[in-house]
Amino acid sequence: MAKEIKKVVLAYSGGLDTSIIIPWLKENYNNCEVIAVSGDVGQGTELDGLEEKAIKTGASKLYIEDLKQEYIENYIWPCLKADAKYEDYLLGTSHARPCIAKRLVEIAKAEGADAICHGCTGKGNDQVRFELAIKAFAPDMKIIAPWREWSIKSRDEEIDYAEAHNIPLKINRETNYSKDKNIWHLSHEGLDLENPANEPQYNKPGFLELGVSPEQAPDEPTYVTIHFEKGIPTAVDGEELGAVELVTKLNKLGGANGIGLLDIVENRLVGMKSRGVYETPAGTILYKAHNVLETITLDKETFHYMQSQIAPKMADLTYNGQWFTPLREAIGAFVDKVNENVTGDVKLKLYKGNVINAGVTSPYTLYDEEIATFDEDEVYDQKDSAGFINLFGLPIKVQAKLKAKNSAE
Template sequence: MKQYKKVVLAYSGGLDTSIIIPWLKENYGCEVIAVSADVGQGTELDGLEEKAIKTGASKIYIEDLKKEFVEDFIWPTLKAGAKYENYLLGTSFARPPIAKRLVEIAKKEGADAICHGCTGKGNDQVRFELTIKALAPEMEIIAPWRIWNIKSRDEEIDYAEKHNIPLKITRETNYSKDKNLWHLSHEGLDLEDPANEPKYDKILELGVSPEQAPDKPTYITISFEKGIPVALDGEKLDGVTLIQKLNELGGKNGIGLLDIVENRLVGMKSRGVYETPGGTILYHAHEVLETLTLDKETAHYKALVAQKYAELVYNGQWYTPLREAIDAFVDKTQETVTGDVKLKLYKGNIINAGTTSPYSLYSEDIATFGADEVYNQKDAEGFINLFGLPLKVKAMLDKKNKH
């Protein structure tokens, strides 16, 4: 194998990256610099510095990316209304800011290569590497899962035990998880069979199942300015704090559980269970506000754009001209998406409880079933005659041809 002097490793302290440090040193004889990105995974970062150094890293960077993650990646995706197969893209848009910081540190340290612990079956390898190619096209990339002789997570645990590497998981709790400020994903073990109902009582970390949620509803009001959530119940909050508070409120009310079989970029189907309590609330509130503030043609076209935006994010194509161009379109649509959305959270449900906006296009005077002075119902006759003219002409022709 090609030899490297210094490698920067995307390090989470999980199973994959824990064994990669000694594996890199064994196979390349290189210095390993670990980089851990704090995108809101909380206690998962505890003890990382000591563990990285003990397992062979020369140093470790622990970078707080939460603010950048929210403002530069989550908010644009929320404003776009992007969902991939009904999934709110929790892992997908966390990878570009992490890879961006990896590139910055690799350049600073004069590293020969960047290494990641993504498997050859997953989407994350694409997301990391496309970002690296976009920001540092000259940088070498090492992906151990595509070249080593380890074939399973069980064999990874064997390697860790042989090298005395401490792990936080066991063979029985060896779910593949990804946690950040926005979501928590669960894959593997019994979840690999779509016939199995998830063991929510065992796997949930951000909240509870709807059955375990309180019998009393929780009311909240979210305020938006130009498509960005800025306050909760009248209190101005930064993005990180707002999401954290909504995660807590949504989690305790059983909000944001998703069990899907999705189509991975690499071609296979994958079953995953996702917890996105705060994000689910924000998407719902944003969509409700847009029903008031966007005209029909813009709203319908934006839905088409949202689909493409979601595919770009899911496929790791964040740093592309098309994503930037769509952002420009989305930002224009968000100029009037300002207002308050009141919601009722109850046992997994998000129920609308009232929406207001200074830019509302809804007119009670026009829409009313009562008497009004602004709409002449007789005008509808001419509209229907013109709107239905192609149908009428076609029917007349069909009738003529039958004779």
């Protein structure tokens, strides 16, 4: 096995897992060449000093690929347009993985690598997301998952390994939350959060990174207006913005007002439950705005079908790592069609963790004030409703008459 692998492309974040994987690969795969690849999906300062660290720990080179725009436009927007949520989770880690994995494969092919390696644990969802995406573009590529091979059993043991190999870490044993950060979200897992009885320490300095707790948010609300074109947000308060700039701006606005905190025990794909705390300020604002705009631009049947069938299925496929599949792509095409008239402006009030509808307009609105009014109108004859109710209630009437007849016999 060791002799077969000469060059490995590693999905590298510089965190605890991938920091120790580079020397581990070289120790266990006959001193193979390790090429580290970091997909920049908005980790920010986490990328600082990454190249020096990767080289010092044994990598031959490091690619840092700016994927932020591609990530938002090709992965986040399709889920937003579909209203896709997994158990209220806005899929921040889920749709980042196929984006990163696709680029991993491209670099692995260009480098002539024998294998791709990731640092996902055998308990998590990310191992599935990475590997299914890799299979979609390089079905014969060998995949190395150290957590399924090495003898290390815990994060404490990982730290022991790092210290023994003089690998610098940005964490310590006391603040060793497992975090995943990108431009869309920040997740927190581990330590005291592993017990669902424990309240997250939102007000503890350093816990929240994208914003403040609702208690610490301003006493005055912030109003924001978001413009959508065919389901895609394109402007904030009248200022046209690119995808990266728009999400960044709304993260700041939302974070400052305590928006986007989610504490859930979710059902992982691999069969266990997991407690996680998520920060998704911009995402929470955009999902609310998109949904409000749909209420006036989609007809009842389409809106209900989206909410009951499309949104949960899109969320499941994304969460389960099935992004590059025929069904996900077909649903994406359906969602694009549905969003053709989801254009307009949504005004929201942000206040202490709440996102409140403050008005919506659209050139494609299906809301007709003249028909809906409680005042006198000339377009709706209220007497017509009697015939409708008679027909709509006919099955109930027949059932009741039959029940009465059977009771009398």
